Every structure is written in structure tokens, then in C-alpha cells.
Amino acid sequence: MNNYPHPIIAREGWPFLGIAVALAVVVTLLAGLWSIPFWIIALFVLQFFRDPARTVPQKANAVLSPADGRIVVVEKTQDPYANREALKISVFMNVFNVHSNRSPVDGRVEAAKYFPGKFVNADLDKASIENERNALTITASNGQTITCVQVAGLIARRILCYVKAGDTLARGQRYGFIRFGSRVDVYLPLTATPKVAVGEKVSATETILAEL
Template sequence: MRIHKEGYATISLTIVVLLALNLLAGFFLSEIHLLRQLLFVVSIVLFLLVLQFFRHPQRKITRNEKQIIAPADGKVVVIEETQEDEFLKDRRIQVSIFMSPVNVHVNRYPMSGKVVYSRYHPGLYLVAWHPKSSTENERTTVVIENGAKTQVLLRQIAGALARRIVCYPQDGWMVKQGEEMGFIKFGSRVDLFLPLDAKIKVQLDQKTRGGETVIAELA
């Protein structure tokens, strides 16, 4: 199993803290064997949970300029027409994917093209499924324009647990569908804003796999 580079520091810190706790337990609780054993088991479980969160599985990417693919693993929680006012300034179909702490948290480009807009916005930490999380939570917004001048906006949103969003692209970058765009730590959400004539290929509550599940087909 590969581990994502964004997890190296967190995993190292987890090892140090858990090791220190177990060494202290061995010194101060030397006579309470059951408690020491319980702490050891809990430490192993916590370490494995942190390790699985930063897993980075390989995905088979099939690029298609007419398709929008899932930017993240998770569950589709929103499919609706809405107004996008940060950059596009028009009506769009919003598709939102919620990532629980057990999902892979690597984010991927939904299509190939040029990054025409990339911005970070500080904000609140409402639960990721809250209706206002898309506009009030800490977030990053990335807009990609393909060769046909179609623009798709993607928004990474921090949740109640996610306190760090990593977003790699900068204005002017040329990006490829399915490649890494960033990472969000410990539970979060990704919103896609698609053209109104896009044919949506997913349903509410459907599970998605980043880089593989087809979200929509462009006209």
C-alpha cells in the first residue's frame, strides 16, 4: 500500500506520540498489566486508522475529453441546479461528493485543460454536508477550461474535522484528467459546477471512485 506524501509528517508524529505514551505506561503502570495491554491495542488501532487515511491507491485512468470524472472517492450528496457567483457568474449543475474519514482523500482533476482560476478562501468549519459549507467554510476554488472553452469549477471544502486543504494547481497550469490535484485531511467535500447541458451520469447516494467514476458527459 502506498502512502500519500501529505501523510508523512502526521504518521511520524503519531508514531512518536504513541510510542511515548506506551513507554510512560510501561514505567508508571508496570504493575497494571491489563491497562498497559489495553493501551497498546488502542495505539495499534489508532495507528492503523491514521495509516489507512493517507493511503494512495493506484487508479486506472481512462481520459476522455467529453467526460467529467470523479475528483474524489465518496458519496454523491447533491445534484441540483444552482447559481455560481464566485467566478462563472451563471447557472450551473452542482454535483457534490462527501468524503468520510474512511475514504481515500486524494483529489483529482475532473478533466484536462488549463487552470484559469485558483484561489484559497479562509472560512468556517461547518459539517461538510451543511448547505452553507460551500460558501462559508475554508475552501479552495479551481476552474479548468478545456480546448472547447468549456469551464468546470471544482471546490475543495473543509469539514468539521478537516483543517487542512492542500491544492497544488496555480493559474496558467496545464493539467491532465485524473492526475492529482490535492488532498484534504480528515473528512471533507468536493463540489463540481458543470454546464447546464451536461448529462449527469450519477445518482444521489452513489459511491464514487476518484479518477474512475464518470460524473457527467459534456454536450
């Protein structure tokens, strides 16, 4: 399931897309051109749940972006999940980004913890500690600790995570999904070298965030 051989549309979106298209068809049959807004909604749902295949970089010690979006944080801070000082890199996803989440490294999941919380704008720093979130603590193949946190946003109301403690992840492996706008925080050892800057657009799996 986690390797996810799939069509270009994420399986999480099939029910939403089916409902949107069915509704648009019904309105078309009943009201003709008045159905145009419903087709626009169906197209939005289609683009939101797209989930294209990605090419996985094989560079040693690379930490890959777990999400599509824009870099909003690159800073040294406290990792509250692994209790350490860390380099934090955050990726903000808007409603037009692909929302499939992928593993940043090869490694073993040591802990997977869900935290209920608020739904403030995920672009804000306080979202990392106040919003609903799901945190994975991963021991990378080189023995270093990586923390990857899915954070809900202002519109997002559902975090999906398909792995648990003890599972093994491969870099680029699909492990979760967040619906409708959110962010992913990655906490790295202080010795990691960032390869991105605030404001830069990144692609899940294909962009290297940092090197260990």
C-alpha cells in the same frame, strides 16, 4: 510533483503516521498492552492517508470524480466562481475515504482562489458557500468551463492545493488534498449530462460524474 509517482501512502500523511507509530512504540515499551489504543490510532492514520493509484477512463467528454465519497448534490444552481448558471455535483468525503483530490478533466487552470470561512458539517448545502474552500476554474480541452471546489468540513482544518492559474492539468492528475472529512463541488455547463445520483458512492478518477 503534481503527477505524483508515490507509494500507497500520501506524502501529506508521512509526518502524522511517523508520530503515531513512534508514540505507539514508546507506549508499548513502557506499558505493554496499554499501548493498544495508540496502535489503533496509528492504524486509523494509516488508512486515512492511503492514496492508491487509479485507472483513468479515456471516454471523450467525460468529467471524472475529483474525490472518493458519496454524492450529496446533483442540481442546477449558480456557480459563484464563474458567474453562470451551472449543473452542480457534490461529493462528500468522510474520514474513511481517500482524501487525495484529482482533476476531473484535461484542461488549463484559469483561476485558483482561496476563501477563508467556517467549518460546519460538509454534508450540509450551506458548506459550499460558508466554509473554508479553494476553487479552481478550469477551461477543459473542449473549451468548456469546469469549476472544482475543495471545501473544508467539520473536522477538516487544512485544504492543500498544488496548482495555480496557468497550470495545465490532465484528467486524474493529483492536484490537492483535504485533511479529515470534507467535500468537493464540481460546477459544469448546463448542457452536461449527469451520470451519478444522490446517495451513490464514487471513486476519484475512476467514476464518471457527467459527460459534457
